[in-house]
Amino acid sequence: MTCAIHSSHENPVTLLQIDNLKTFFHSRRGLARAVDGVSLQVDEGEVVGIVGESGCGKSVLALSILKLLPMPPAFFEDGRILFMGQDLLACSRETLMGIRGNRISMIFQEPMTALNPVFTVGNQLMEVFRVHRGLERAEALQKAVDMLARVGVPAPERRVKEYPYQLSGGMRQRVMIAMALACRPALLLADEPTTALDVSIQAQILELMMELKAELNTAILLITHDLGVVAEATRRVAVMYTGRIMEEALTVDLFDRPLHPYTRGLMASIPRADAGFESGRLNEIRGGVPSVAALPAGCHFEPRCPEAMDICRTRLPRLESVDGDHRVACWRVGHA
């Protein structure tokens, strides 16, 4: 697999810049701060991972970028999202329509629900070319077939006439990727793209994504709960917890030197399958993730943190740089 560490990353050009994004929801139990002050940057051609457990806000973050959230109940309390210099939160509906599926596209965890079951695969792929490129039917069909071939769908001339239910999970995800990359987007948002797939198919899809990234220089924001996927595919990674980034670093640095107690706890709690690795008893992080509608007053991780201090109970630590690109939100680290 393309090794993320060795990919060149000189003279980076900022593609996406998220500043202090706050995406909140009105809920019956009060205000849910799903994304609470996230700042993040993605450079051209870079693969950035967002890792976290369910409810940490990683999917809401991705959906915020394309404004794909139901509003209400969702609303943007604060922040901006600059994509190639343009604020996506402030731009018009028309501008956004021109960006979605064209400059920024998205793939989801469950390709069956993301594809329309009553249209053929070809029909859905052709739509991308017709809407964003204004192609005629015949041309669009040819492009659709080419694209399916490119993502490794066997017999694309036949597959193009089939419906989503006729394809396996791996094939459906390939179709989603074909659709997402049809217009050679600058940014791909991938929300748990391999989670629903078997491990052998997951390897194929990750491989395909990295190949296409290298070919098209598409930046990828890869959202996952799987630290293995992060390690293999990303250059930089942010660890999210209850709507906030707890730690952000180059992927190599994060695994070499995890600083936040949450990150360290997570890493020690995953069993591993690789031969050289001998595991003792798994580390447990006590308790569970608190609801984003009822968060602790201080650091959100404090009730579960084995290293909590007095200040952690009352004050929320800010994300601060400790060592160049390595940023941590913890009173134990960097606030000294």
Add this chain to the structure above:
Amino acid sequence: MPELLEVRHLVKHFAVRRGLLGRRSAKVHAVDDVSFSLAENETLGLVGESGCGKSTTGFSILRLIEPTGGEVRFQGQNILSLDPEPLRRLRRNMQIVFQDPFGSLNPRLTVERVIEEPLLNHEELSAAARRARVRETLEMVGLLPEHLTRFPHEFSGGQRQRVCMARALVLRPKLVVGDEPVSALDVSVRAQVLNLLVELQRRLNLSYLFISHDLAVIRYVSHRVGVMYLGQIVELADVKAIYARPLHPYTRALLSAVPVPDPRRSRQRILIRGDVPSPIDPPPGCRFHPRCPEVMPVCREQAPLTRVAESNHLVRCHLHDRHDVWTPTFQASACDALNPSTQGGSA
């Protein structure tokens, strides 16, 4: 070690209708000649990708679905020939924990009622004794007495899975089948439940048949591991041997496909081509041959037999044809072993 469970030549076919108006019928070979044993206090992990028959194997053993053929002996007794009443009595020793802690708990019952239910079915205890047993079991799985009056929706996924474990353990069974019991849980909570499973095994002398698609989880909990592909066990060995010296090309490819949480490791990945073929028309010869990176001419024509490569390392692959063929026998009574009733087994 005495064997608690002995499974021989287990077969389960499902009939499916195909074609226009469902006129043509076909058979799904969900489980096709599966044999293994499980000792007391042991965990056998069954691992494989979706559709490999691992869950069907687990359900067949408990007779939650009726197997088509083969034999399943629990403490020497063939449970496939048991009448309903003796089977019901035996079932108290064989429990199951499912993947989905949301779908497998009745939302209208309090936790106390959920955990108490098996006692009402299987034991004649006084109300006080029942309460005591429920409380004791609740404490074992790490829940508190105040949780007894709550309903399933008030709990997180991890706590719900603890309730499911309490329900399975309240009868103090010998065997627990875990069908992907931690797959729906978040990473930090999964570790809690895995550690609890290991701890309870020691405390209660349990045997686990642990079914999962997750090779890392299987490694953590299992003493021995069986790798399944298209309804068959293709490799079965001690956990250390499977992960350090896998013999079957499928096991090797599967292991190389698992993402490793270490960005400094550059590794050779063996990519398996294509998808898992349909179990309705499994490929002739070795079922893995269309995707196998080491396929030989013989693999296309002849189905490999299970062979004993090293002591207790079983593998079903033509690359290991030089080794002896494995013939599963029953440990308990020798006369039965001489006369195996193997309906439908293909080995």
